[in-house]
Amino acid sequence: MGANVSQLEREIGSDLFPPNEHYFGLVNFGNTCYSNSVLQALYFCKPFREKVLEYKAKNKRPKETLLSCLADLFYSIATQKKKVGSIAPKKFITRLRKEKEEFDNYMQQDAHEFLNFLINHINEIILAERNAGPSNGNTKTTPGGGATSAMASSTASKSSSTSNSNSNSNSTTNSNGNSSNSTGSLNATTSVLDASGSLTATTTPIISGNGTGTNGANSEPTWVHEIFQGILTSETRCLNCETVSSKDENFFDLQVDVDQNTSITHCLRCFSNTETLCSDNKFKCDNCCSYQEAQKRMRVKKLPMILALHLKRFKYMEQFNRHIKVSHRVVFPLELRLFNTSDDAVNPDRLYDLTAVVIHCGSGPNRGHYISIVKSHGLWLLFDDDMVDKIEASTIEDFYGLTSDIHKSSETGYILFYQSRDCT
Template sequence: MGANVSQLEREIGSDLFPANEHYFGLVNFGNTCYSNSVLQALYFCKPFREKVLEYKAKNKRPKETLLSCLADLFYSIATQKKKVGSIAPKKFITRLRKEKEEFDNYMQQDAHEFLNFLINHINEIILAERNAGPSHGNGNGNGKSSGGGASTSQMATSTASKSSSTSNSNSNSNSTSNSTTTNGNSSNSTGSLNAAAGAAAATTSVLDASGGLTATTTPLVQTNGANSEPTWVHEIFQGILTSETRCLNCETVSSKDENFFDLQVDVDQNTSITHCLRCFSNTETLCSDNKFKCDNCCSYQEAQKRMRVKKLPMILALHLKRFKYMEQFNRHIKVSHRVVFPLELRLFNTSDDAVNPDRLYDLTAVVIHCGSGPNRGHYISIVKSHGLWLLFDDDMVDKIEASTIEDFYGLTSDIHKSSETGYILFYQSRDCA
């Protein structure tokens, strides 16, 4: 290799460097590691990247949107002449701050809340452009359902865990440090999302008696015309949960389906993602002030409830709820419990009538929180690309070994200690690779 070849290219080797692939870091604008880490994770989710680049190819773009800016960024990375380097996503960040004022400051936002906003907002843009028709420049092709499409034309209201464990972590980050002192506020949040002004959808939250898992979804306002068809966002990220409740008085079983874009998981010490999902689907008794109103009995009765996955999404996004309010400390803290996330994942908490119960997932990307608490820290991401594992720390990109992933499971003791822990996991279905 020549003298101008980067260290990363040397580590990978010219013979092993994937053809037509590019590994570019993203410049940090003083506080944007929360965005950079999520964007890198999404870029290496193959179905998502392909749809964004397809949007770029088809869209005539009469006006700038957050989706068009994202498409331009992905296209810029994918068409670079160099194999490695860095790009400043200035246009995307500028548009993001225009779309949502909470991001228009120099306080680092929570990466999960950014992910929720981005995915939902992209979906809203697609719906709005579809509703405007072909003259808007992107009225055909984007909403067409493929084989992995959603099984329902509308999305239900979101459910949120009864535990107040999601945090809006605001921190002031430095692109050269993995853990930086910050100034900010941590607010109690269910992880739901405020829809942007003029959007075609809104997000609501309802307390979920199961307490262990959260589904973040967006109900569509329009119920007819083109908006009744699923978008490619649905096709990639949307799954279905089914909630089964059995009245202990009359034995009547009622069920309700709810759609989700991502699942939020409570964390316990020395557990695994599989264990967390199993616990979510354990049967829970609804009693006392939490009784179930049985339509058959026409009164509130004790009942048993369980929630299972009915449709597994193409990309399964799992959010580990690392930020929790602790009464004894009178503040939010970071929970650095050790939670193992395997390279391969199969869900065992599926319903009896699940659409694709045997779906096997491969770990594709992990957004990692580095720091000691919700009010301070930094975000990085690790991704798998063509069999290689790479670490993206803003504009820096390094090759890592698969064994390094274990360093991000969490701590077995002293959970208040500064740590680098997996925060958002992206699992890609093997049948769409």
Template sequence: MEIPVTVSKFASICTMGANASTLEKEIGPEQFPVNEHYFGLINFGNTCYCNSVLQALYFCCPFREKVLVCESQPRTKESLLTCLADLFHSIATQKKKVGVIPPKKFITRLRKENELFDNILQQDVHEFLNYLLNTIADILQEERKQEKQNGRLPNGNIDNENNNSTPDPTWVHEIFQETLTNETRYLTCETISNLSVDLEQNTSITHCLRGFGNTETLCGEYKYYCEECRSKQEAHKRMKRFKYMDQFHRYTKLSYRVVFPLELCLFNTSGYATNPDRMYDLVAVVVHCGSSPKRGHYIAIVESHDFWLLFDDDIVEKIVAQNSESGYILSYQSQD
């Protein structure tokens, strides 16, 4: 199936899950990481897409640290960022090491902000991940803009720069700035539509990434519809997102066998010789079980302190790392 690849440098009430004591025994008191917490998240009706992504992001340590810093900063307006920070802080400050937490405040805010998620239908984890990261980045840039308009930067210095300049990159950009996405560039208006890595059957993620920079021109009957211009345009396309099955009249999951390693060499596909190849470690996998992105169930498998854990909503289990044929989002962390 299609696997979007994410590359990273990377007040709730607590209830105990039935497997909590078992998990503590499996890890062992001597091996249990200091100041670490492993909490499942309650499902509020097909919110596994949200729970699995939140677990993967929580165990992206650079991201978690930045979000927790946000929790300590005063903000007058509730947002997805403040709700995420409250959730992360609630997990990180629990007295117990394992258990279950209901992310109700975050889910409520998510449904309030975006009608796409304001239902009990299954959602696509890739769409949710993109929306969440983009929203947080927008919030941070807006805060930065307001600080500039007030003539003062976060460090207390006076800002004399032009307020109309391009927004500065945020820590979201710094952490996920090498996120790989495919793009469709419309040749008339130059609008870019981000897509995700296409896969081939009986291959590897490394092989798929090698072809990431290949460009295909879409013209004639294959023109793309541009939302900005509201018309079909010629476009340059890099990969497809889902496989459209004529017999089903819909996009469907490709159950291809694609090998992805625990250690990945990300080859330079930018065309710039100065960009070296880099090594990454697999730190999280969001797994999809089902026939299509809008149906089925999502779970997260994360690496924490040299062992692997499976997060299935409120269930948390220690597992042996293994390749998953149903991996949907892979999170790799740069070794440097």
């Protein structure tokens, strides 16, 4: 290798370096590690990257939106002449701060809140441009998104804002809401970079899932739905008449509580544990026409292409009058199969591979830092803002958490991205 070859290229080796792949860190603009870590995770979620690049190929001169800025960033990374380096996502961050005022400062932000906003806002942009007709995508969407959140959880919880070792300020943002309905089918287009660095697109039909949304509207799903959306079903059994009622709701990620020395599978089982509704929390049974004791549980009815799992590591403690970080050791395997599916689940045997992990580093939610690890062509890489390093798969164990409850600084998995094996 030549003198200009980076240390990362040497570690990987010229024969093993994936062709047409680029490993570029992202420059931190003072407090943007929360954004950089999520963007790296999403870039290495192959279906998401392909759809963003496809958007770039099909919209040559779109009006600037957060999606167009993201597409420009992904395209810039994918077409770099060098294999390794760093890039400044200045246009994306500038647009982000225009779209949502909570991000327009140098205070600490939460990576999950950013992911929540980004996915929903992209979905709104796609819908707005679709509703505006074939006008080459020059459509303005409502600043700040204004969309209902599709990040559903069986137990609504408030996420504390976190991150960035360069700031001592506190900032808490929170997004809760309901998903929009999607039904029907759509065509998926795969974008390809040719030898000259230009994007071309080919279209093939795919089948979409059906879901019952909370707004009662029926609309063709977007590619955001196709990639991230799953369906939860809430099953409630009246203990008086034994009638079982169910209600479906869409989700873009699953938020799970964490316990000490457990696994993601255990956390998901607890997510679907049966809950007894009694006393002041009785269930109004339509069959009995009165409030009755009941049993309720949440199960997964439709498994998404990419399963995003948010570990609720920031918990409000009344005795301290603040949020604390829960650094419990939670093992997340390289392969995952869900066992908390409903009896009528669409794809209950879906097998997932761990693709990316957003990691929170620090001792509490009020200060810290975000990094991410990703899997690319069999290699594991660590992205720490503009720095990129190759790591061994065994290093992932370092991010499970602490085995003791001592409040020490820890590097813990915060958002896990599992990609379905049948979409590769």
